[in-house]
Amino acid sequence: MAVDTSLSERKLIILKAIIQNYLETGEPVGSRTLSKYTELNLSSATIRNEMADLEDLGYIFQPHTSAGRIPSDKGYRLYVDMLMEEKEQEITEREDAMLEKADKVEKVLQQAAKVLASNTNYATMVSSPVQSRNTLKFIQLSQVDEEQIVAVIVLGGNVIKNKIIEVGETLSNENLLKLNMLLNTTLNGMSIDQITLGLIARLKEQAGIHSQVVGDVLDAVAEIIHVEDDMKIYTSGATNIFKYPELSDKQSAQEIISAFEEKQQLADLVTETLASENNHGIQVYIGDETPVKTMRDCSVVTATYELGEGMKGTIGIIGPKRMDYEHVMKTLKTLQSELDAIYNKNPKE
């Protein structure tokens, strides 16, 4: 992660200038432009020499002879690494009062995606937290009618799961009551991954003879608890990519928007992000670095947030390689801490 220091100070400045200029304009930038742009009064010729060097080193390249230079993936990488190293810039003030009533987590996340998109003009995604390390808080089975039982499970952070269980034969009221007691006393407070098949088997024994039905019900409960709450992903601003000509030709637009619609690929992105521990939870994928193949021509910036212990989720921004990394990273950081704040304001666990 350390910045490559093999570049002279001057080269660094020039590279930075090239990138910044390109971020703004989206056009290849030439030596003449730079010689005015930068404060180190150099002639275009000198700049040209330096640029030739930079090109040899692979930080920039020209789309064709006699065009200006544009940053390569390697160049971008160096740039964001520099940004990363800069001392933690103070979190800027932000007054969006969007985070009212943190009633339903889902609503908040959806909102977050929207706000983010309109703030940055890029496409954004927010994944709902996966509660693998979450704990069980309450569980209850209730008879709906002769053939149906509804199971309700409340997890930490007030995540509620439920399911209708179809039973072959009726379960007596008292047995149901016993089951509820049993489940609550044994499972309460346990983390989800502590609830193994073995544990369930032991429970079945304890429940005793009412084998068939009780067994079925317990199996169903186990299933509910473990069923991946198929990671929900909220997206917004997918059409922002039309704002960047380099992405908006039919081919790419098609692919990127598909990825946004299907969400499967975004899910991959999320798991990848969650897996890798990195500095401050911010991660930048440039071009080929991204795990999602259809986004070769984009950059993806992700941040992980955490709502209490183990409830981790991801916020992501997808845009052109020439995205405004500095702004994006800052925005992500503030959103991160806002999500934190929500949780602390509602400390129900």
Place this chain on the structure above:
Amino acid sequence: MAVDTSLSERKLIILKAIIQNYLETGEPVGSRTLSKYTELNLSSATIRNEMADLEDLGYIFQPHTSAGRIPSDKGYRLYVDMLMEEKEQEITEREDAMLEKADKVEKVLQQAAKVLASNTNYATMVSSPVQSRNTLKFIQLSQVDEEQIVAVIVLGGNVIKNKIIEVGETLSNENLLKLNMLLNTTLNGMSIDQITLGLIARLKEQAGIHSQVVGDVLDAVAEIIHVEDDMKIYTSGATNIFKYPELSDKQSAQEIISAFEEKQQLADLVTETLASENNHGIQVYIGDETPVKTMRDCSVVTATYELGEGMKGTIGIIGPKRMDYEHVMKTLKTLQSELDAIYNKNPKE
């Protein structure tokens, strides 16, 4: 709705041929093409004359002089009206075994959208049923901890709603039990709109003296029941519009896909569709006819389905004006009946 009979038989055939050809190719169709295409052996010259007439009548037009003709909205309209009048074609066989485990309605609808999209190559949307006339099947309050109560409500069709209720002071176990009894005995089997504020007030009285807390809880329950389950809309295949050049220029693509992403406009479409009672639940909007302004250049075909009494939803297909109406309408019809089948296979209400 009656077909305009002012056209000669021959003109009708020619018009139909023009439309069908245009549906396939997307190119303006010329007289020479038609003179071979149709079985009424006519020379191109004759066809030209007829076409000139048709143009005067407003059924077709040429995008520019010296181009072939393409159908106008009026032409399309005539065409689909003819299709509509054709005797109910037998529902074609269809073997997609997609409709397994009708466990979660949501999953099924989402699936339905996907299948539809891949079947038709258009963009599709399915709205979840709004259950205004749905009935309450079961309700239960349970104590999660000192300050929280979880309310679970099962509606017909196994739609489950739940919510955590924060209570100021603890509710005794026995009171909770009483409340549960009270709620179930009085509300069970009632349709949602029968449960009025007045009814709730009466309940409060019956519940007696435990005024504060009980009142709060009852209010919360009422709220849960009535909160609009903000009509969910599932979409799929939005990127299919890239397959039709006439829609895939940046401008339109942008707009249409935005509409798909935001969903607000689709929601309008749904309500519009549900409002208008029409033949067999199939409705076709051509070009300007559609209630969604950003889809001026599309055609929209919608069908309403019904899962039991009052649970109505909408399926929609959005595509170019030159969409394959016949196929689309057929497909929608079968999907309609498949959704019906699901409900009847799972007659839990």
Place this chain on the structure above:
DNA sequence: TGTTAGCACTCAAAACGAGGGAGTGCTAAT
């Protein structure tokens, strides 16, 4: 009277070709 062949005409789209211009690399002078 309805149909057809022929022909001149139109116009969008493709093909072509000549500048223009931004930008580079190199060399020679400072």
Place this chain on the structure above:
DNA sequence: ATTAGCACTCCCTCGTTTTGAGTGCTAACA
């Protein structure tokens, strides 16, 4: 080490030409 100057490259723009599909009209024909 820096810079001015210059020749060279190659993309882009813009105007022109060509092409070709398709039409409308007229005149001949059954």
